Amino acid sequence: MNRRMLNRYSVGTGDRFARQAKAQLQACIQALQEGVVVVPVWNKSNREHTIIGSDPAATRAAADAAVTALHWDNSYFCDADHITLQTVDRFLAPCDFYTMDVADEIGKPASAADTEAFVKRHTELLGTVTLEGIDETFEVTRDLLRDAAGKFLFAVKKAGEVYRKIEQTKGTGNFIPEVSMDETDSAQTPVELLIILAAIADEQIPIQTIAPKFSGRFNKGVDYVGNVEQFEKELALDFAAIAYAIKHYDLPGNLKPSIHSGSDKFSIYPVIHDTMKRFNAGVHLKTAGTTWLEELIGLAEAGGDGLTLAKEIYAEAYAHREELCGPYASVIDIDPAKLPFPLEVSKWDSQQYTSALRHNPREPRYNSSFRQLLHVGFKIAAKMGTRYLDLLESNEAVVAVNVTENLYKRHIAPVFLGHHE
Template sequence: MKRQVLDPYSIGMGDRFAHQAKAQLQACILASHHGVAIVPVWNKSNREHTIIGSDPTATRAAADAAVKALHWDKPYFCDADHITLQTVDRFLTPCDFYTIDVADEIGKPASAADTEDFAKRHADLLGTVSLKGVDETFEVTQDLLRNTASKFLSAVKKAGEVYRKIAQAKGADNFIPEVSMDETDSAQTPVELLIILAAIADEQIPIQTIAPKFSGRFNKGVDYVGNVEQFEREIALDFAAIAYAIEHFRLPVNLKPSIHSGSDKFSIYPAIHATMKRFNAGVHLKTAGTTWLEELIGLAEADGDGLALAKEVYAEAYGHREELCAPYASVIDIDPAKLPSPVEVNGWTSLQYTMALRHNPSESQYNSSFRQLLHVGFKVAAKMGTRYLDLLESNEAVVARNVTENLYKRHIAPVFLGQQSS
């Protein structure tokens, strides 16, 4: 088997209930009709599997079935999202893309010996560092080199442990490795990213994507909150740092940034597209649970039993909002005062429900707090079991249409084709 290689453009897609793989793949097919090849990557974390009570084999089965049904003859992958050494085992057979998450290890001081060895090995980083494609230069002192290495080496070594466990089970050429540094408190500087990439090369992890942290808020399922110009500066520096690392640290030539967007970061999508074009490089855009929200929108549009269930999901989520929000506290901003009461929602029409939920910031009835609560409320639908899944299947056409349109028009088109989202 030849080495698995991730093409320049790829999109990570969440599918909470493993029912929308065909609709998601259809969005990639639409992109191919416009001359743009997008590699679909179905991602689902251990946390999501645990909440729902699902297994990674279901994600793989759904992806394989969609590929067969739609005659997709291009690459596709299943991502063990935000995996750790403790949770990787159940993903070893069904997955071929691994997002290795070491954020919890960042800041744990490396040993003095490891730090000193790294500083000696990478003394060429000392002095003025220039990155192609950006005007800024960076001064790297001995103290900066050592302090930064001490901050990140433990995390990279942990990534190496996870990588080697996967490689031993699957073979080093049979999966795509990604290292995730995004779920931490502060954005990495270009110098920090260079040092991280040097350490990853030292660990002999042939990463094909890396997920850095950016400034601003990347809340689940809603738009970016922050300075878009600052984001564009940061992503340009990341592209430049990655290009430097490919040249100097002998990392894979197709290494690219992975943007863990939490979905729907419409305001920064033009910046991502422009920066990709500027550097003639690719990107992995990872979406999250908006497919689950499109399921709810589709059910509400279907009216009748579908709308009734969508209202019931909200009522249950509203009643258990503290429990549901706790695991996602760092990536949601819900204003309780803006949450309508279940009694009010129960009186809504299909159109009122969908206008409040669908992410259209120009719509006066759009409610980001309502949307974010339902985003983390998928556990409610999971507890409904076959009642929820049966309604998805009986309303497949309207649900699938919403899933495909959302993924293609609001994500793929603006990021990869440069078209304004709608």
Template sequence: MAETLQLPKYSIGMGDRFAHQAKAQLAACVLAEKAGVTIAPVWNKSNREHLIIGSEPSGTRSAADVAVKELGWTGPYFLDADHINLKTVDRFLAPCNFFTMDVADDIGHPAAAEDVAAFVARHPELIGNVAIPRIEKPFEIDEAFVRGVANKFLAAVQQAGAIYRSIVDKKGEGSFVPEISMDETDSPQTPVELLVILAAIADEKIPIQTIAPKFTGRFNKGVDYVGDVEQFTKEFRDDLATIAFAVERYGLPKNLKLSVHSGSDKYSIYKAIRESIKDFDAGVHVKTAGTSWLEEVIGLAESGGDGLALAKEVYAEAFGHAAELCAPYATVIDIKTERLPDPSVVNGWTSDEFVRALRHDGKHDAAFNPDLRQLLHVGFKVAAKMGDRYLKALEANEEVVARNVTTNLYERHIKPIFVG
């Protein structure tokens, strides 16, 4: 059998909505390499985003391959079939080598009673006081709890197993990185629930290399973490300890690590992530998703002239179709519509005013508008409808757009998490 494809210790997920920023994104990983930290680039784009834009996964692959060649990147790199399921996976099979199996919609669907009973019988070690190194208090677990967690999550894990085996049948075992995503759901998974979930994943023989749970607090698109940072820190550290324990107990892959979805702009928790992974000597995968699309709009606005006019047009259209654009992302945005400026106001803005309202750098600029930023984050459909007009604007302003993309990814995300 061919050698199993391994995701390195540190990796960063990068969204490239219009397949124009791969080189600028990879440049941020090159800067990290020069700073002494190797971070594997993972370009991710979901089926929903491909459908909205009218693109194909092969186009994302081509853009990544060209960037790697032009910058002389010699390390591993990945293309993520993001948030796929059995209905959507096929178009990603050939170009992708990383598959995020999204089973959030299956959480809470009761598993077959006999499957739950078999799981409980198979795992007596989960019942009682379960002591995990580096977690202060043992988990106190009774059979009813294990049964309840299995009833809530087992069907989702079985669905992940079905997706995984479908990919293996067509691509071959070890030829891709499997991730399980459970983040886009209503309730966070606690560390003790994570332990039960990992036992179920091991039973399904899914060699996952990353897992994306839903953490406490809100991870809204393109804005800072909303929640108790201290609580998140404890939960994140307990999850790291739980994963290390499960790897040894259940024979899961040694490089299994946490994946933080919607991780862009979560400045208030970056220190906790950095210090925790260093303390535990653990890896992490952080997805920055659509933040590069926002940097495209910022770059156009910063360019002035036609670029600024187009950025204003994108906002006006997004404002007019806000409900439609927001609906698919309801669990990961929180927009106060009364705080959105009217397009007539935005049309009068200077380049600097537009950029300051949209740019999020953690410096608490009073002009920054998180509601406007979230709306534009989900508003890439507007640019997609512009077609070549939008793409030509990117190409005409490539230098300033690329500078914003690289600076954002390296200075605001990679450095505070991985470099320190």
């Protein structure tokens, strides 16, 4: 069977307003000019579409147009991000990558019969488990296997339901399946990940990426907060567990980890690159590039009406900060005391605004609270409708430079090419 295959290196690029596909693709072209193929995956969730009032077909149209305009000959994908059985329908026609989010189902008990059947089917996991490339070994008792299966089987079965619904429409092998387990309370152990992957294989879901949970915080649009050495250890264990599952459970050979909220996690990019090379594997860096913020930076940089609008968006975001931050509370850390008053921001020039917003940790005026509030403030721009979109169009050149440079220099180059500043 011919199956659509995701390349070893891929980058999940959000584009909330579907205006920056060419600028994003240009970053992948720059990587190609360096001899490295990094394929773009344009991802957008049902929640984002609902907030903006957009449709998945618009994401597909923007991607197709960019690929045609820039003569991109490699593969590319459109991802129905964090999809569920309830929300998948509108994504069936335009998408060819599906992130099946079953995090809410983790911990819901599987039936005793399903759990016991799993334990009997996977006695190979009992005893001492050795993972290639990892010095430590793992002891798995029948009780541990039963408890972990009981924790994850229900969620994996839900993923199976979503997968089969997509398969009925798209056909076998015509899309990339991903299972997302990252939005949970704690990181999965290597044994838990093995059990999850065995269950996914039992459900006959040919996943090509899996999003595990890591320790630390992956806040929106800012750097990783946590122990980098611990992250490195967890990532290595995930690579090793995936390699074991490919070998033992006949999962696709290109299966790789997907790192969600991967945007701007500068402190762990060298670790991702080095660990990926160590295991001779790939990675999907998802939600990378903070495109909406680069649009805002471009407008502010352009001055005039663009800067005026950028200030207005901040003032509105500040006024509605509790409402905007609520849905993202688990992935932002905003210090209200560090948010400048809108009156102060109204007096800023372009450089003051962009210095506070652009993610440059060496810039003394950089303000992560200001940045995070604006990150979740895209709803304000969405309500402005054509006023915002028209300004994007009239300032396309300066916006595009920011989008491309950010995605290539700060994300693609360090992760996939090993270029570090």
